[in-house]
Amino acid sequence: xxxxxxxxxxxxxxxxxxxxxxxxxxxxxxxxxxxxxxxxxxxxxxxxxxxxxxxxxxxxxxxxxxxxxxxxxxxxxxxxxxxxxxxxxxxxxxxxxxxxxxxxxxxxxxxxxxxxxxxxxxxxxxxxxxxxxxxxxxxxxxxxxxxxxxxxxxxxxxxxxxxxxxxxxxxxxxxxxxxxxxxxxxxxxx
Numbered sequence: 001x002x003x004x005x006x007x008x009x010x011x012x013x014x015x016x017x018x019x020x021x022x023x024x025x026x027x028x029x030x031x032x033x034x035x036x037x038x039x040x041x042x043x044x045x046x047x048x049x050x051x052x053x054x055x056x057x058x059x060x061x062x063x064x065x066x067x068x069x070x071x072x073x074x075x076x077x078x079x080x081x082x083x084x085x086x087x088x089x090x091x092x093x094x095x096x097x098x099x100x101x102x103x104x105x106x107x108x109x110x111x112x113x114x115x116x117x118x119x120x121x122x123x124x125x126x127x128x129x130x131x132x133x134x135x136x137x138x139x140x141x142x143x144x145x146x147x148x149x150x151x152x153x154x155x156x157x158x159x160x161x162x163x164x165x166x167x168x169x170x171x172x173x174x175x176x177x178x179x180x181x182x183x184x185x186x187x188x189x190x
Contacts, residue, residue, distance in 0.1 A: 048072045079126045087126035088187045095127045
């Protein structure tokens, strides 16, 4: 009984060590103190919840035109799309955590840029810069860079040598053909 507890404890410790070793240190959490100020969801949320529009006329028109795509449920902002159910709108901190978990978390398989962004959309998440953020996550992942497929293309452009008279060394073409002179056509061309 005691041995079983010891093996469980050792197994748990080894799992924690493995988990710590697999954490991607090349993608640090960048917590910004200005998260509430920089949140892209705030104007849309304020308009849907309280009916408050920004003072800028262009920005207020922009929010009014986007209003149909967004909805509030239990204080959470969702974006509707044509073919998928509602997608939850995320802040910058949430999006970084979600992308990192999808890319190199427990269920992550170090996907590429496009498939990582599509997986985020299929999981029901939305933010403005999904594709760009997915590209940055893949670019900063050390394992993806280290074990990526090697590019086998040459560093310089390959220039083929084209001879202006490809058959001249065999005597084909020009005035002294092997087959004799060519027959003149209707427009007196050879």
